[in-house]
Amino acid sequence: MNGNHEEAELDLVVTRRTAEADSVISLELRDPNGADLPDWTPGAHLDLMLAPNLVRQYSLCSDPADRSMWRVAVLREPDSRGGSRRIHDELREESTVRVRGxxxxxxxxxxxxxxxxxxxxxxxxxxxxxxxxEAAGAEWTLGYGGRSRATMAFSGHLTAAYGERVALRPQDEYGILDLGTLLGAPDKDTLVYCCGPEPLLKAIDQHCAAWPTGALHVERFAPKEHNAPVLDKPFEVELAQTGVTVTVPPQKTILQAVEEAGVHVLSSCQEGTCGTCETPVLAGEVDHRDSLLTAGEQAAMDTMMICVSRAACPRLVLDL
Structure with a gap:
């Protein structure tokens, strides 16, 4: 995981805008001076900083080997809080957008x-x-569901490039994804990667319950539901780098308390889904409430997302 640190912010130019499916556009982003962009690996995302208080995360879907441009694809959400609407309505070719990541x-x-x-x-x-x-020579299959073929971005590219290993399953033709068929029997040599809406992720959690620990990897659009916090009373957080100790009451997050004490922490989503505020834990027990860390990573108690996670003990020590 990344840990909390200052990340590069770049002003990039939209050099191509493409309709990929109904209500989905992709944007190609390049450095205005033609410089190479930072390295990335599959699964990475960018923060698009659309306005002072409007930052949204989008997965990179271009070729990591091509450092001349980054591509993101954005669904116009009908109940958009402003991010996807602004991208669809205002970002045109030659527009400039600030990105972080x-x-x-x-x-x-x-x-x-x-x-x-x-x-x-x-x-x-x-x-x-x-x-x-594919490049690594691994065996793989892809099950891809959507409301209809017209809504499924990149479906034509995927089927043309990979043929029958891609199972397109638009819901209006096939119903919901048949996870039992797509997953098959648990296999110690197989990893499962899933990204999609929460009902799909809940279903795949259930289907993979019998799989080896660590086989399932998911990425969420929205935070998981959680029970009440472990502690319903104030706790202390010591900031090891600064020597400051703050008290975090039940109605505030650690992030809020730390920033009120004058310590700046990079943050973005403030709902435990983007990982920007990840902070190393030096001592104490964490009540993990993020939607990113795996069960094993949470059990290690060596990092936390301070925008949502809390203490499960009277005092935490953080590397801030």
């Missing part, structure tokens, strides 16, 4: 075989993953 909390681990499953715009991080699996 790339950042990767959905990395593709090495495996002999992969099962990729995507729902709707969740195909975006999967596109470069499939290409990487």
């Amino acid at each position: 790339p950042r990767n909390h959905f990395t593709l681990a090495k495996a002999e075989r992969y099962v990729f499953i995507a729902g709707g715009i969740g195909i975006t991080p999967i596109v470069p993953m499939v290409a990487a699996a």
Whole structure:
């Protein structure tokens, strides 16, 4: 994982805008002076900084080997809070947009075989993953669901490039994705990567319950639901780098308390889905409430997302 740190911010130019499907456009972003862009790996995303208080995360879906440009694809959300609407309505070719990243909390681990499953715009991080699996000589299959063929971005490219290994399953033709058929039996040499809406992720969690620990990797669009916090009373957070100790009451996040104490922490989504505010934990027990860390990463208690996660003990020590 990344840990909290200052990341590169770049002003990039939209050099191509393409309609990829109904309500989905892709943007190619390049440095205005033609410079190479930073390296990234499949599963990485960018922050698009659309306005002072309007930052949204989008997965990179271009070729990591092509450092001349980055591509993101954006679904126009009918209940948009402003991000996708602004991108669709205002970002044109030759527009400039500030970006931060790339950042990767959905990395593709090495495996002999992969099962990729995507729902709707969740195909975006999967596109470069499939290409990487193919280049590595791994076995793989992709199950890709959407409301209809017209709404499924990159479907033509995927079927043309990979043929029958791609199972397109538009819901108006096939119903919901048949996870049992797509996944098959649990296999210790297979990793499962899934991105899509929460109902799909809940279903795949259930289907993969019998799979080896660590086999399933998911990326969420929205935060998971959580029970009440472990502690319903104030706790202390010591900031090891600055020597400051703050008290975090039940109604505030650690991020809010730390920033009120004058310590700046990079943050973005403030709902535990982007990973920007990830902070190393030096001591204490964490009540993890993010939607990013795996069960194993959470159990290690060595990092946390301070925008949502809390203490499960009277005092935490953070590397801030």
